[in-house]
Amino acid sequence: xxxxxxxxxxxxxxxxxxxxxxxxxxxxxxxxxxxxxxxxxxxxxxxxxxxxxxxxxxxxxxxxxxxxxxxxxxxxxxxxxxxxxxxxxxxxxxxxxxxxxxxxxxxxxxxxxxxxxxxxxxxxxxxxxxxxxxxxxxxxxxxxxxxxxxxxxxxxxxxxxxxxxxxxxxxxxxxxxxxxxxxxxxxxxxxxxxxxxxxxxxxxxxxxxxxxxxxxxxxxxxxxxxxxxxxxxxxxxxxxxxxxxxxxxxxxxxxxxxxxxxxxxxxxxxxxxxxxxxxxxxxxxxxxxxxxxxxxxxxxxxxxxxxxxxxxxxxxxxxxxxxxxxxxxxxxxxxxxxxxxxxxxxxxxxxxxxxxxxxxxxxxxxxxxxxxxxxxxxxxxxxxxxxxxxxxxxxxxxxxxxxxxxxxxxxxxxxxxxxxxxxxxxxxxxxxxxxxxxxxxxxxxxxxxxxxxxxxxxxxxxxxxxxxxxxxxxxxxxxxxxxxxxxxxxxxxxxxxxxxxxxxxxxxxxxxxxxxxxxxxxxxxxxxxxxxxxxxxxxxxxxxxxxxxxxxxxxxxxxxxxxxxxxxxxxxxxxxxxxxxxxxxxxxxxxxxxxxxxxxxxxxxxxxxxxxxxxxxxxxxxxxxxxxxxxxxxxxxxxxxxxxxxxxxxxxxxxxxxxxxxxxxxxxxxxxxxxxxxxxxxx
Ligand code: IVH
Numbered sequence: 001x002x003x004x005x006x007x008x009x010x011x012x013x014x015x016x017x018x019x020x021x022x023x024x025x026x027x028x029x030x031x032x033x034x035x036x037x038x039x040x041x042x043x044x045x046x047x048x049x050x051x052x053x054x055x056x057x058x059x060x061x062x063x064x065x066x067x068x069x070x071x072x073x074x075x076x077x078x079x080x081x082x083x084x085x086x087x088x089x090x091x092x093x094x095x096x097x098x099x100x101x102x103x104x105x106x107x108x109x110x111x112x113x114x115x116x117x118x119x120x121x122x123x124x125x126x127x128x129x130x131x132x133x134x135x136x137x138x139x140x141x142x143x144x145x146x147x148x149x150x151x152x153x154x155x156x157x158x159x160x161x162x163x164x165x166x167x168x169x170x171x172x173x174x175x176x177x178x179x180x181x182x183x184x185x186x187x188x189x190x191x192x193x194x195x196x197x198x199x200x201x202x203x204x205x206x207x208x209x210x211x212x213x214x215x216x217x218x219x220x221x222x223x224x225x226x227x228x229x230x231x232x233x234x235x236x237x238x239x240x241x242x243x244x245x246x247x248x249x250x251x252x253x254x255x256x257x258x259x260x261x262x263x264x265x266x267x268x269x270x271x272x273x274x275x276x277x278x279x280x281x282x283x284x285x286x287x288x289x290x291x292x293x294x295x296x297x298x299x300x301x302x303x304x305x306x307x308x309x310x311x312x313x314x315x316x317x318x319x320x321x322x323x324x325x326x327x328x329x330x331x332x333x334x335x336x337x338x339x340x341x342x343x344x345x346x347x348x349x350x351x352x353x354x355x356x357x358x359x360x361x362x363x364x365x366x367x368x369x370x371x372x373x374x375x376x377x378x379x380x381x382x383x384x385x386x387x388x389x390x391x392x393x394x395x396x397x398x399x400x401x402x403x404x405x406x407x408x409x410x411x412x413x414x415x416x417x418x419x420x421x422x423x424x425x426x427x428x429x430x431x432x433x434x435x436x437x438x439x440x441x442x443x444x445x446x447x448x449x450x451x452x453x454x455x456x457x458x459x460x461x462x463x464x465x466x467x468x469x470x471x472x473x474x475x476x477x478x479x480x481x482x483x484x485x486x487x488x489x490x491x492x493x494x495x496x497x498x499x500x501x502x503x504x505x506x507x508x509x510x511x512x513x514x515x516x517x518x519x520x521x522x523x524x525x526x527x528x529x530x531x532x533x534x535x536x537x538x539x540x541x542x543x544x545x546x547x548x549x550x551x552x553x554x555x556x557x558x559x560x561x562x563x564x565x566x567x568x569x570x571x572x573x574x575x576x577x578x579x580x581x582x583x584x585x586x587x588x589x590x591x592x593x594x595x596x597x598x599x600x601x602x603x604x605x606x607x608x609x610x611x612x613x614x615x616x617x618x619x620x621x622x623x624x625x626x627x628x629x630x631x632x633x634x635x636x637x638x639x640x641x642x643x644x645x646x647x648x649x650x651x652x653x654x655x656x657x658x659x660x661x662x663x664x665x666x667x668x669x670x671x672x673x674x675x676x677x678x679x680x681x682x683x
Contacts, residue, residue: 001032005048018201019391021376022285023317030076059210060138063129066229069115069165070134072288073306075313080267086289086311087263093300093308102262104292106239107269108225109256110312112200112283113169114207116144117228120162123154130207134305140207143215144168149222151250158249163228166251168207170199171281174219178202197376197388198319199283221282224251238292256280259292270313277315278381286314318380319388320353322346324373327358327403331415331439335431335523339364339403341375341387349379356385360427364403371400405429415439418571423560434521435476436573441468444521448476452527453519454511454586457504458497466490477580480505513540513588516581524564532556533565538591540578544569601671602628607635609652610645612665620668627672635660643668 008025012018018025029048036043043049075082090103117137119127128144129137144150147168154162170178175196185193196202206218224246226239236242240259247253256273260266266289273287291297291309300308326342339358346353356377358364369375369387374394379385406420406429413420418433431437435444445464449456456479467473472486482505487498517540518530525533536554537543543565551562568574606624608617608631615623620643621631635642635654642655642662655662663671 001028001035002048004028005032009048018197019393021317021319021321023319024321060140060208062132062136063127063139064136065117065129065134066163068134068305069117069131069137069228070302070305070307072310072312073303074286075311078314078316080270082311082313083266083270083289084263086313087266090291090300090309094296102264103296104238104240105260105262105266106243106290106292107258107260107266108288108290109254109273109280109284110286110288110314111167111169111223111225111254112285113167113203114200116140116166116168116207116222118144118150118164118166119228120154120158120164122160123156123158123162125150125152138208142212143207143209146212146216147220147222149252154249159231159234161229161231162234163230164224164246164251165226165228166222166224168203168220168222169282170203170206170218170220172199172283173281174221175199175202178219222252223254225253225257225288236294238294239290239297240292242294260289274315278383284315285317286312288312316347316350318349319376319378320346320348321374321376321391322353324369324371324375324387326371327364327369327400329405329409329414331413331431331437333440333443335413335434335437335440337405337409337413337420337429337431339405341369343375343377346377348377348385349381351379353377353379353385356387358387358403361403361405361429362427368402370395370402372396373399413437413439416573418573419567421567423563430523432567432571434568434571434574435577436571438474441474445473445476445479447521448519449479449508450519453515454508455504455515456501456508458501459504463490463493463501475577475580477577477584480509480581480584480586509585509587511586511588513538513590516540516586516588517543520568522564522568524561529556529561535591536594538593540590542593544575544578599628600674604628604640605630605632605638606668607632607639607642607651607655608645609642610648612643612645615665620665623672624668641668641671 005025005028008018008020012022012025032047033049036047036049075086077085087103087105091100094103096103115131117129117131118125119129125141125145127139128141128150129139131137145152175198179195179202182193182195186195196205202218203220206215206220209215209218224243227236227242227246236245243253243257258269260269270287273284277284289311291300297307297309302308323344324341325344328340328342330338330340332338339361341356341358343354343356356375356379358367358369367387367389369390372395374391376388376391377385378388406422409420411420412418413431413433416431416433416437416439418431418437420429421432422429431440434440442461442464445459445468446461448454449459449464459479464473467482467490470490472482473479482502484495484498484502487493487501488495490498512534514527514531514534517534518525518527532555533543533551537546546565548559548562548566551557551565552559601624606629608620612620624631629640632639635651635658637658637660639655639658639660642651642660644652644655644662644664652662654660
């Protein structure tokens with residue numbers, strides 16, 4: 001146990017690289033404490049329970065604290081009774097009668113960062129030191145000076161000697177942004193860069209950097225929460241008063257800090273903060289209660305290194321360790337395939353967790369999570385539990401191969417057996433089954449029914465949930481097979497509304513090809529693309545049978561869109577759905593395929609000005625664009641031609657000034673016909 005605790009304390013305190021969750025360390029620590037309590041003969045001076053571990057890093061100079069930096073006793077009872085127990089102990093120590101007034105406390109957040117002592121001499125910051133073992137810390141002044149929130153100079157009413165203690169931490173959003181930058185650096189091939197597991201480790205790593213330039217790039221913050229050595233003659237009555245004064249001298253004091261009278265208000269504070277915990281911009285692992293009066297603090301005194309007048313009241317840990325029993329692949333509403341770790345049940349973040357997302361194949365591979373591994377699971381608030389990392393030390397010999405989704409699924413969606421696909425630049429594998437895939441049914445139906453698609457009024461998500469969950473509807477054509485009886489038996493569905501739905505369905509059958517195409521919810525096919533496709537090909541069959549090359553001829557259709565369309569229509573299931581939709585009576589007017597004009601004017605820029613003899617400006621614009629030209633609103637040196645009609649204005653002057661060729665409507669039409677200028681002289 002000693003070796004285990006020494007090792008992990010070293011990983012945590014010295015290397016800033018913990019390999020196990022804090023809760024696991026605490027658990028073993030407490031086991032050892034209990035064992036030593038029962039068998040005092042086992043207690044040795046070098047036991048991890050006998051000192052707070054922390055060593056001075058090579059390169060940072062040691063700093064002896066004028067007044068030791070204490071730790072706080074932890075109340076492990078995470079229920080409200082933790083606060084009541086503390087208050088009862090205080091009242092007993094102070095020998096207060098039952099009817100004596102409630103004790104005044106200060107309730108604070110327990111920030112999850114690292115403790116720091118700031119020393120000001122003659123109102124100038126001269127030293128910042130980590131806690132270290134409580135007696136001796138490390139000089140990190142060069143890094144702490146980079147924290148903007150920490151005053152470098154104090155106002156004139158501050159005493160000539162002042163030590164302020166508090167917590168250096170990193171905000172969660174800053175942490176995420178920083179990790180994102182780290183990932184980019186790593187992707188760009190930077191050596192020696194890594195991402196961080198959580199804000200606390202990132203903050204600890206930054207504070208103990210030898211190079212303050214690196215620390216300055218890590219977005220650190222600070223909250224003051226107590227005093228160290230203070231010039232003689234400076235007297236505060238209470239902790240609350242001290243905090244208010246620190247604030248007035250420019251120190252950040254958390255606005256979560258409150259005065260609380262007696263156990264009742266402590267309990268209320270604990271409850272309120274528990275509810276707000278996930279909305280805070282930074283991590284906390286509990287709250288801290290402190291007797292406010294310094295006179296009472298003095299009477300209460302200390303037990304070894306811990307003051308009797310303060311306690312840390314923890315919340316359930318948001319990280320725990322457990323083992324991976326299997327890795328499943330789940331199909332989401334949009335066809336996204338998500339690897340999910342099936343876990344040995346573990347109590348974390350207040351609930352028992354048996355599943356944790358691995359996000360995507362790349363994440364699973366980066367974290368190298370395998371079946372059989374011991375992992376750290378995190379669940380904060382209502383967020384889906386996730387695997388933070390693997391405890392590699394505990395990896396068994398018979399661990400599974402790294403995750404390879406394609407191999408695992410033999411290339412097939414586990415729900416519908418359609419082909420799975422992954423675009424080059426995308427992180428996610430997806431099922432190409434679309435409409436046919438049961439996992440994607442609800443989403444597909446809602447998309448199909450929306451106003452800009454088939455516009456089936458009244459078919460909202462509540463109804464779709466019931467229809468799909470009840471097995472009434474499996475594919476889109478089933479919608480059109482609904483009868484009054486099957487609808488009217490649903491929850492909260494009167495005969496009148498059932499009739500309305502049927503009428504809406506009937507009405508939706510007469511549609512347009514572009515609405516229909518958009519309604520299919522094919523990846524990458526938005527409304528505009530659907531319109532272009534419908535216009536270009538004229539009929540559904542032509543689109544279904546188009547080769548990628550033919551698809552690429554359509555305006556704004558690039559390789560990704562073309563590929564997505566091909567993949568969709570190559571699935572026999574999807575073709576079957578098309579047949580059935582036509583069979584149930586969905587129709588639209590098919591048009592002739594548009595004949596694409598030869599792009600004779602591509603690369604040329606035109607500016608139109610004045611009134612033309614036969615064409616409107618819009619007509620002229622359409623014709624030019626159809627031939628591949630660009631039509632711009634202003635004349636520049638890059639303009640190829642200015643087409644001038646009657647009453648042309650300043651654009652014509654500009655063209656003359658810049659020496660741009662000016663033509664009239666007839667010359668423009670000739671240009672469109674031949675693709676080459678038939679101009680003898682500039683007009
Ligand atoms: S007071 C004598 N207040 O918790 C009391 N500590 O073991 C000295 N911490 O290392 C500490 N938030 O880093 C205090 N509001 C708070 C705190 C806090 C976090 C940390 C501190 C210390 C540990 C106590």
